Amino acid sequence: MKADYKNWMPRGMVMGTGVGTIAFLVLYLIFGVSSIIPEGNTKRVIGIVFLVLAIIFCVATIWMYLMYRAFSYNGKRQMSKQIIEGVASYVSIPDGGKGLDVGCGSGALTIACAKKNSAASFTGIDRWGKEYASFSKNLCESNSKAEGVSNTSFMQGDACKLPFEDETFDAVTSNYVYHNIPSSDRQAILLETLRTLKKGGTFICRYDDQGSEK
Template identity: 90%
Template structure:
């Protein structure tokens, strides 16, 4: 049995845009080129609209396919695996401790942290929405079993309102989650995650922390320091750590960074 962490670019999205490309191209040939529709201004307008739609669908399909290849655990680039292992490398919990992974998806980061800290237990929480229909609690549990990991558990929940008491965990992690949550204040979501962290606990949160998505993160780092958090830093992951600047640009991952520190 082999773990199946799926792909951060769902195959269904790639297939869907590919089908959209074919459908719009067929309609363009039928309605905008063939003699079925009489010549005239209406035919020209329809043809132009369908041609533009075809180009958009085609470009989207190519972009998604390249993303799918880069993220694949079985491919050459394996960016997902590199990121997961890189984030997990910062997590160290004493035996008997507890960790939380917010937005666990297919369980990859939860399991990586559990393997690195066999004496601790890790909980992965996710809402497993329709956007990532291939991800589920059952998949996470199957992947844990495939990896021979028994110190994990998984549950459904909301990152904006975590079902845990204050200071429950010795470490909290997350990877590329919060930017997907519609919110005008993602810094508040970060604080909700940090609420569950014990004094002395570690947080390692990787996301697209650009100003447009998160606001002024340098100011947030200072805010955490003023609140008593230690060793708080923002580590750029787009300058060779997980990807280079060119990759982060064409993939739409510019601003990716790890928020790291202790409570």
């Protein structure tokens, strides 16, 4: 049995933009090239609009496909694996301690931290929304079992209102999550996360802030 951590760039998104590219290209050929619409400004404008949309979707598809390949756990670059292992390398919890992974996705970071701290326990929490429909609690538990890790647990929850008492965890991690949470107050979300962290504990967060990594 092998762990399946999926991909941070969902295949459905890649396929969706690919289908969009084809659809707009077909519409361009029908309304901008064929004789369905008589020659003139109207046909020219409609043709340009559909052609531009086809180009935009094509560029987006190519970019998403390249990201899909880069983040694949089975690909050559394995960026996801490098990032996960890099974050986990900073997590050190005393025996009997507790760790939390906010937005655990497929469980990769939770499991990596649990492997490194075998005498501690780690909880992964995620809302597992429709945007990442292939991620689930069952997938996380299956991956944990495949990796031979028994000191993990997974639950569904909201990062904006974590179901934990203050100062519950010795370490809290989060990997590319906070920028995806709809909110006008990022500080409030971070403070909610930090609320669960013990004084002197470790907080490791990677997120995308308008294209930059933190």
